């Protein structure tokens with residue numbers, strides 16, 4: 001398994017949604033890869049913090065539209 005493959009499955013891995021064999025493969029990779037190990041630690045720490053934040057209402061529509069635009073640009077750049 002490459003680091004990219006691990007990253008692609010990370011959300012499912014942490015959500016407990018991977019089948020056992022895939023879960024094992026990811027676990028083995030993380031144990032043997034310092035880069036992914038620290039990424040997973042940061043990622044799970046961040047999601048834990050975010051869950052403790054109070055929920056706010058809807059974003060102002062103009063702000064949400066701009067945010068989606070920026071995120072879409074950012075995500076398409078990462079794919080390149």
Ligand SMILES: [Zn+2]
Nearest residue numbers: 002003033036
């Ligand atoms: Zn890795």
